[in-house]
Amino acid sequence: EAGVAQSPRYKIIEKRQSVAFWCNPISGHATLYWYQQILGQGPKLLIQFQNNGVVDDSQLPKDRFSAERLKGVDSTLKIQPAKLEDSAVYLCASSFGWWIYGYTFGSGTRLTVV
């Protein structure tokens, strides 16, 4: 089966600019996650969707970050405006509803804010 697709792979922007990341989960996976992985740290959950509804966005900085999952398939994560501390790898993952099977991760988008 095709894996979790993410684009772009790399992005460099200046602070205060906006940026968007795209994720296409594995077909049939109802649950989609966005994680932020800062260099030297473990991934941190930003937001979790079940179909097109938000399950957990408690660690999403809502003043600058937003995410949507239209039609319960693809998802977009946006940052506006970006700060230097947003430099990180943004990982998308999906699972077949029941989490215990483990997530399947995409390759991530490496964001550098200068």
Next chain:
Amino acid sequence: AQSVTQLDSQVPVFEEAPVELRCNYSSSVSVYLFWYVQYPNQGLQLLLKYLSGSTLVKGINGFEAEFNKSQTSFHLRKPSVHISDTAEYFCAVRIGTASKLTFGTGTRLQVTL
């Protein structure tokens, strides 16, 4: 509160030597434990998971881990490592009814000749 701790940020080891990567968790309720591996410029790949049953869990690439409830640990082991095992390894935990995985800070395994 830190739910999962990986004390070793880096572990250097020679090829064909055994290795143990340590993971400890903090929880008074049921936990489900995972180990993921991340190769350079790639996403995370599931190595193994403990959900219930046998405390010794075998995963891919010859890795295994043992769940120790009394010591709140889930250490990852491999009897003989290969150069290709060089990667970042993350321990993750789901606690009780929480819907998300919480990851440790990772351990960099560096295998050399």
